[in-house]
Amino acid sequence: MSTHHAEPSTTPIYDDDVDDTKGKAYDGPTTTVNTVEDGSPADDVEVDVHTHLRDGVVRNMEQRHIQMIALAGTLGTGLFLGSGKTIAHGGPAGSLIAYLITGSMAYAMLVCAGEMAVFAPISGGYIHYAERWLHPSAGFALGWQVIFQYCISIPSEIISAGILISFWDKSFTIGHQAAYIIAMSAFCIAIQFMGVRWFGESEFIFATIKIALVVGLIIAGLVVDLGGGPDGDRIGFRYWRDPGAFAPYHSPNSLGKFLGTFTNFVQAAGSYMGTELITIAAAEVKNPRVSVAKAVQRLFWRIIIFYIGSILIVGMLVPYNDPTLLQSTGTAASSPFVRAFNRAGIKALPSIINAAVLTSAISSGNSLTYSVTRMVYGMALRGHAPKVFARTTSKGLPIVSVTAVSFSYALAFLSLSKGSSTVLNWLSNISALSGYICWCIIGLTYLRFKKGVEAQGMDRKKFHYYNRFQPWPAYWVIFWCLIVIIFNGWEVFTKGNWSGTNFVINYINIPFFILLIGGYTLIRRPKFVKLEQLDFVSNIPTDEEVSYEEPEPKHWWGKMFNYIFT
Template sequence: MENEYEKDHQHVEEPYINGSKEANNYTDDMEGGLEMPERTLQRQLKNRHIAMISIGGVIGTGLFLGTANSLKNGGPLGLLLGYAIMGSIVFAVMNCLGEMISFLPVPGGHIKLAERLVDPALGFAMGWNYWYNWVIVLPAELSAAAVLIGYWTNGSINNAVWITLCLIVVVTINMFGARAYGEAEFWFASIKILTIVGLIILGIIIAAGGGPSHVATGVQYWKNPGPFVQYEGIPGALGQFLGFFSVLINAAFSYIGTEIVAIAAGEAANPRKNIPKAIKKVYIRICLFYILGTFIIGLLVSSADPRLGSSAGAGTAASSPFVIAIEDAGIPVLPSIINACLLTSAWSAASSDLYTSSRALFGLSVSGSAPKIFRKVNRFGLPYLALALSVAFSLLAYMAVSKNAWVVFNYFGNMTSICGLITWCGIAITYLRFHSGMTKQNIDRTTLPYRSPLGAFGGWYVLVSLCIILFFSGWEVFLAGHWDTSTFITTYLPIPFAFILYFGYKLVKRTKIIPVQDIDFVTGVREFDDEVDEEPPTTVLGKFFNAL
């Protein structure tokens, strides 16, 4: 049966292959004289893969390690509020994205949606911004994995060895295509889930005095040193607000990556059923993992603890608030186990970085915004040349071996967090146009595979909130005695650069913003209508993961 939006828009559809008109390029078959469709991505990711990719994007090392500085700067209440408020923004981002990508699960994800629903120039700017983000984060994650291994080796073995081993693991996973990536991410994310759930349960036990030391921390750290921290000793409400705001910015960086599921949608089986399932459970993950997790952290460790943010053990389990609490409770061995879990998290992140950057480059190529050579796909559905270029950038991880070179690399790496927030702004802009187009063309949103409960408000909430955060993201350099030119540049340079990409492309290609009444909501839509859902999980563990 045709959907209402198809009845009202009887356009002649162009043939689609796997959800992408641009991917439907034809080449001459020299032997048969027939035109055969060029290979494109294959829908190999199942429901459980999509679910775990979505969860893996939410749970990062920021929850395990990044919360240390956040607790130190903001206090237990500042920590909780910062992650809760940013969690609400992420919830809105994912609902905006979920409504669009469930309707049009095309290769390139939100990059392609921006081109189709707003302006090709926006797709160009978002695409290259997104590719840069993940292709630079990739070597940083490989270096982080090497540092985590150093927790056991104490630097006795050169980090280049560990970087090489981690790189081999990550490249091998991605060389076998989307299914191998999805399978690896399923198990990596499973480890992360079990780790954080276990830490939350253990944290509750320790806070109640159930640890070997039998010291019940309760809410004592909320009373002394207090719920907030006077940031940099600044007195009064201003100091407390600045501490909270520093947490808010750190939390934003911790959540970056939740949108990866949109890129995976281009290779998802049954995307109109599986993507909404993943999106609907985002709030559960945010509440369970981040809000509950940060609340427990505030019970376990004092914001005045000198081990928070200490350079000793930085980047390893030793700097985690959970590990600090475990050590104080007198529980041996667990820190090493947590470090091992963090190592798998770093592998997971690096694997996702490589997958995302290669698919982003493929999407750019399909749209004509990158050289055509990167749209080449082998018979297994792998964009091997896009993957190869992304792998080449991963070699930047070896700069970590040289301190001077790593300082230079960090200048580029520091910009990736801002690039992630710019991506979310682009998603919000795209959704607002999507919503306006639906309204203008009298399309009932209740007919969509997934409808955001926030509607246009969600898009505006994301856009306004992130614009404020982006504008003030480098506020610390303006404090007396804190000016740092490199920090200022790396914090704010991505913002004008995004505008340069957008307006530069418009100037060269003479593109125009698509009028809302002309947005195409028909082409390629029918391909995803006749889908068969997968069998639900039957094992206890499968049902547990499916519920998250």
């Protein structure tokens, strides 16, 4: 592995033997925040990124929770249902290349975010890091763009879950769909109000189901490919030869094969987006400097086994010219795994897969809700959102933020009206590419974080987690994100395919992000902080404040459980 992971100690977060003129907090104007009884900022206090704040959330999430969230938190409909479209567009090799490159981007992004999160496991996650170490306007713009993206994605996941239930409900009506939306929304909202411990437990269960599903599908697919199916047909790499490894897209020649592969980047990203959640959860997990470091390291194997393994198996079992790959029903009937097993004569799996994918959709809605409530809370804590959203209960629940975000579930009811559902789909498409902007900003933030650390004489090798190949992972994720952001809408410029609506959907994120940055800069006029003055001290807990020793299990099965999940 290309990482370093040290056990927690009682030493400071960085070497204090360095020159005492370096590594100090920003010495510009700051205000000590007076807090009200619930831990939120007092109404008469102006807060900013450099202020010493009392973080009102509580570390109630266990190590096993964040490990499972890291392993399977983003496994969902994008992989189980949407991967068939990638095979149809790019062929088995084109899909594999797209998932490999996008997976490398996800890992590169997370080693950047992970190093910052282990150093500063505080509320706001990567959004706060951007405003603190890149520029306040970048953090403000990133925060509100991601909040908008997630608030649109939450109802989309609930709608997807309702459609998955229609797989069994043969008399699926608008009334039934409304009832499913209400039930699943109430379930997810209830978990959020019960606190982070219950969120962690629910995601642990959902993640276990998803891991069991994907491992089972990979093993079953390999058995079928080697001739172990009912028909006894040994497939091997037959479909890589005929009809071929690459599917021509919009063009029958090599250009079409390239375009098919490139088009899959956005589709593949939908499977990986959300991996940055663990930096948001770092503020509420026990022993974050160990937990988050382990979670980042395990992402590498998750990408290789779950994502790359799955797309490789599907590409071996189904030819890219199978017309059923582009038939989207929103249920297990759309899954390329189901298509593959149906071709092999296995008919019993669709209901099992549909049930597991249903839990994935609910899990995604649950995780998105948790993430956006903590984003809103972190933004409010530092004056980038109304202060009322920074209020917490005595148990550390950001009650106002949770309440406000819960209203986004109401957007799911737009799916009951044909005209309104078009608007919702349009908004969902607009927010789809925000993830690449987010990853790009994380990479840029890390570069400045690293330069600031070096400028202040700190030794990254003494951090609890660092990546020895930096800054190359940061350059890698920035390069590919810019490529996809700029060229993702190439289809609208091809002959006969121009559409003003599609052009707006593909590129509206760019002016929206620039507008947020420009508006914040004009109104707040934040100062650009020099590398030597970047704040690596304020509000960052010491090792003593966040260290936690897991109780030693008394039985052998407990020891095995800890070995696997922590």
